[in-house]
Every structure is written in structure tokens, then in C-alpha cells.
Amino acid sequence: MKTTLRAGAALATLALAGGTLAADIRFDGFPDYDSQLNAILPDFEAQTGISVDMLMNEHGGHHERIATTLATGSGLGDVVLIDVGFVGSYVDGGGFMDLTDLFAPHADQFAEYAVTQGQGSDGRQYGIPVDLGPGVMYFRRDYMEDLGYDVDEVMADWDSYLEYGRDLRDNHDVLLIGHANDVAQAYYNFNVEPGNGLYFDADGEPLVTNERFQRAFELARTVRDENMDGRINAWSEDWYQGFQEGKFATQMSGAWLLGHLQNWMAPDTAGNWGVSHLPSGMYGTWGGSFLGIPVQSGNPDQAWELIEYMISEDIQLAGFDNIAAFPANVNTYDDSMFEESIDFLRGQQARQMWAEIAENVEPVAPHRGDQIANSLIDEALENVLDEGMDIEQALRNAENQIRRRVR
Template sequence: MELSRRGGLLLCLGLLAMQGASAQRQQLTVAAFPAVDEIVKAAIPAWNRLHPDVEIKLVSRALTDHHTAMTTALSTSAHLPDVMAVEVGYLGRFAQGGGLEDLSRAPYSIAQYQSRFVAYAYQQATNRRGQVVAAPTDIGPGTLLYRSDLLAKAGVGEAELTRTWESYVAAGVKIKAATGAYLMAHARDMKDIVIRTGIQPGEGLFFDSRSNVLVNTPRFARAFELARQVRRNKLDAKVNAWSSDWTEGFKRGGIATQMMGAWLAGHLNTWLAPDTRGLWRAAQLPEGAFAAYGGTFYAIPRAASAAQKPMAWEFIKLMTLTRELQLGAFKAQDAFPALLETFDDPFFDQPIAFLGGQQARVGWRTAARRITAVDVHKQDAFADEVINTELDKVLVRGKDIATALADAERLLRQRAFR
């Protein structure tokens, strides 16, 4: 009887101990957006093997909602995650705001891993003070995707399409006449890519390293002029990316080309236009240009719990420096890896059925190595809105390009140092 009581007591104590251990299990909050959230979920088993006592709590929101929430959290130091995913378009605002940990300092010392990352991506996370505020996890080497069947019907070859930006527009005239298909979704797409080419060291898209405004320059003038040529020749469908009309244009063969990050091929294959399988091809951007389009980073908020930061850094290292996880994200989500040691994997050489068996990843890998770093600025998002507004005035109202760029420059000068 006494042994039975002792056994029962020991069992109860054991259960209490297990409950106590469960209650004390550390929780790491990771804030992300679609696709990245799936990548995080897929990595949780690997994380659990390394850190069984630390639970990953994933908070996912739509892309814009996520960054709005992170902006608010950083400004108020409330409801901060331990790790946040940041899309490159928002990185400048966060990098210059001082709300993110400097990963170049101890105990992080990310510089020891710099040579393992794609060079331009690492540089994008480095602000004007030399602080590295995030670790790159995926990149978006720019590519030109085109409908090979439409080009064949128009008698246009890839070389003609890509020789120069002007030949690209001229090819669009032929394609439109022969097939009725538009060269591109929106003339703004031309501007978006051209302004990303020819950027010199120390320059960003809109500002240089000293916050001087760069929009009233030959780079922007040419981008605006090419976009105007597209509109005057009625070569754009006047639809915005990610709209239903954009998707329908791809499905019905109404849009012949699209310049964007290499990841778009995966989206076309899986949900945008899967029935067009085998009709698309990928090429480098016209005129030998190399440009980045998109990319994701992981960062640690400076005001987050100090006790959580060591484990937050372990999570970031796992996601960005583990070859298997980087390749897994590439295969499952078309998240082109920022980790250079993945570049020798046979997966890059595999033919892509959606692209007619083309080994397109080889070209994208070349682009990733050729892209130069573009400095980010806290006013990049605002500058993008200003430039788009002025371009619309040129395209719709016939505003003079020189006047449009001068007006944009004047407005951006007022905001550059805020």
C-alpha cells in the first residue's frame, strides 16, 4: 500500500515537472508575409531538432499590412516580433530609421559571413553609417520573360528583343501588328527596369549616399522617354501588376513579355497562367542590363527583448546560412537563394518545363553575380510614388519629361533629409 502511494506520488511529481517544463518553453515570434511564411513553416522541423525548447510563433500578414504593422511597431516599440522579414522595397525606410539591430556588431558579427552572400544583397542591407541591419535570404535577379509563340508568329527573335531598349520597343511594334498582343502590361514597367540599370557605386535608385536627389538625370530621362514610346505606340495594356486584368493578359496571350524578378516564372507556372506551360522563355534584360527586382531579408528589432535576441540570431542564421533550407525554399517557393554556396547545386542546371525545357536558372545565376549593389534610402518608397505620379502625367496628360523630372526633383529635395 505504501509502495503504491509512493508510486502515485512520484507519478504526480513527474507530471507536474513535465507541465512546468512545457510552461517554461521559450517562444520566438517571427513576423512574415506570404511565401516567406511558408518558408518559415517548412524550416520549423529543422529548428526543432536544434532547439527543441524554443517554439516558433509565426505571425503572417499580407505584404503591405505586414510592413505597415512593422513600421508602427518600430516607431512605438510595442508588439515587436523577435524576428521580422523585410522586403527590399521597405528596407531603406527601416535601415535609416535606427529601429533595427546592427548585425555587424557583436554578438552577431555578420561580417564573418559576408563572403557567403550574394554581394549586392549584403550591400543592400548596409546603411550609410556602415551598419548591417538585416541578413539577406532571397533575391530577385531581373529577367525578361516572353511568349515564344507570339514572337514566332511576328517573326521576332530573342536577339532582336534584347539587343537594345530601342530594339525591344521596335520588336513590340511588330508583335502588336502580327498578333494583337501588347508588348507589356504597363509602360511603367519599362521605367521600373531602366532606372535600375547603369547605377554607379554609392548610388541608389533615387538618392546617392549623401541624400542628393538623382531623378533629374539621363538615367531617368531615358526611362521616361522609353515608357512614352511604349505608350505612343500603344504597346502597353495599361494594366497594373497583380490585378485581375494582368493575370488575364497572361492567360489569354494578350501580354507578350514581362520584365520582373526571376521568381515570376514560378508564379506564372503555379497560379497566374499554368495553362501557358511551355510557351514562355526567359532571357537576360535588353542591352546587357542586370538589375535586381525584389528580395527578402530578416532583421531583429532593436527594442525587442534582449533575452530573445541570441535565439533570434540563431534563427536568422539557420534561415540564411543553411544550404538545404535555402535550396528547399528555392524549389518550393521559387525564392532565389542569397547564399552563394547553393549556386553549384544541380538544381540550377535542370530544365524548366514551364519554360519549354529551358535551363533558365543558369542565366538567372549569371545575373545574380553581375548585379551591382544599389544603396537604399529611407525615402525610397515615397520617391517611387512621386516618380510614378510624374510618369503618369507624361503618359496621360502629355507633360514634358524635363519638367516632370524637375518637379519630382524639387519635391524629393524637400523630403531627402527627413
């Protein structure tokens, strides 16, 4: 009896030890990066002899987990994937390693704005850009043809865009866009004044009452008041159905939306879609991700080897191929992949446009208060669109709250 117990205990200990020894480092992220890692890790392990384990959680849960594990000081992997929306609030906290010197030899190969996004307020590099989300307008080609419009004419400026929406509403019984929120968001995200952050200026003063936000809110209110949107929230059943049934004619999003559209959201609408710049020819981004090494990691050297591997040209291209993650490494843009025409977009060579956007987006510095400002601005927009609150009033309230909350 005793011997069996002892043998059992020994086995259990071995198994535990084996579990921890199984991999040298761990990658914490969210899907679809598991598909990408499964594809690239065998080669990485063969080349470097470093074995990598994965811990994948859905997008929201993953970022909550980062906050908890940073708070407790343990439990986070060695390489961590961070969505651009969280970079601002995480990189300045001191939980991630300063990678400035390691990244220096590579920095000029990366989209400038993304490099800036990964920096803390001290100007040091904490997040390494791994994929980008060039912001574009998806539009239904068939609707434009039916009404006799040309895409350049529609996207000339915001007024022509709205004029197209009125025509769609009156003569085609189709909505311009799913949700008016997106119009406001695109406008204030894509028109940041040089030198300013998204919500804060260089001195940390909130900017939300400035002209950019006013105009963004006005555009959204026009869309709502003139019945050009359907209050259809992104990532809802109605949104998917809206794409399938062509209920709305345009949708602004990242380049990555194409993968979702053609794989599962609306594969039957292939050939009806096209992509274009946003009105007024604005360049901007919609999404993107970063890699970081937590200070608590026990294997920073090996972790950096994995990051370096993941941002190398070949692997960046593999990511584009495997999971439609748009490369952050601009050297890849010469690859023949970027000249391929895309059947879903009726043969458009859309990747060239995305690359052009990625190279031209102006850098916007993140701020630790971005998350707070983001939800307070959303709330203000809702008050304007749904409750009829005065725009100036709503923005002033938001500014007051931001001042109080960002301490």
C-alpha cells in the same frame, strides 16, 4: 462559487502564462514564408531546442505593422522579414540591431549587391539577405517564332525591343507589354551609375533629373504613344487574364514570377514562355527580402540562431524548392537544382541565368528617402504618360518635391 471562480482565474493565468511560454521567439513575416517555416521549423527546433512562433500578415499590412510596433517600442517579433522596398526606410531608423559582427563570417557567401542593400547609411549591416529577385524578361516564345525573331536579336538593345513591339502591334495584334510603367522602372532601376543610389547620390542629392530618368521616361512614353501597352496594372484581374490569353508578349519581373505563373496565374500557357536578360544585357533585381532583429527583441541570441539557420545553404535550397524564394547564398548555385530544365519555360535552364544575374548585379546603396522618391517618380511618370506633361518638367517637379519631403 468562490472556489470555482478562483480555479477559473488560476486556469486563465496559467493559460496566459502558457501562451507566452509556448515559444521562445517569434517570426513576423508575410506569405509564402509561412509555408517555408512550416517546412523547416521542426528540424530547427529539434536541433537547437528553440521553439518558434509565427505571425503572418499580408505584405502591405505586415510592413505597416513594423512601423507601428517600432513607433510604440513593443509588439514586434524577434525575427522580422522585410521586403527590399522597405529596407531603406526601416534600417536607418535605429529600430533594428547592428548585425555586422555576427554576419561577418558569412558575408562573402552572399550576393554582394544584396549585402549592400541591407546596410544603413553608416555602412553597418542591419538586414540580412534571405532571398533575391534576379530581374529578367519573360517573353512568349511562340510570338517570336511566328514573326521570325530570335530572342537575342530582340533583346540586343532597347531600340530593337521597341522595334519588335511595333511588329507585334502591326502584324500580330498583340501588345508588347502590359503597362509602360514597367519599361521605365526597369530602365532606371537597372542602369544605376556606379557609386550612386537609385534616387540619391552618395551625398544624398536627388538624381531624378539625370539622363537615366530622362531616358527611362522617354522609353515609356514611346511605348504608350505608339500603343504598345494596354495600361494593364500588375496584380489586377486584367493582368492575370492577359497572361492567360497571351495579350502581351513580354513582361519584366523577378525570377519569383515563374512560381506564380505556373501555379495559378497562367498554368495553361506552359511551354510558351521563356526568360531572357533585359534589353542591352542589363543585370538588375526585381524584389528580394531581408531578415532583421528589432532592438526591442528580448531574445536576440536565439533570434540570430534562427537567422543563421535560414541563411545556411541547405535551408536556402529548401526555400527555393518550397516557395521559389531565390537563394541569397551564392554557395548554393553549384547545386544540381540549378541545372534542372524548367518545363514551363520549354525546357530552359533558367536558374543558371538567374544565378549569373544575382552574382553580377552592381550594389546600390539604399537611402531613407527611397520610398518618398519612389512614389513621387511614379506620380511624375503618370503625369507624362497620361497627362502629356513634358518629361523635363515632370522630373523637375519631382525633384523639388523630393528635396522638400526628405528632411
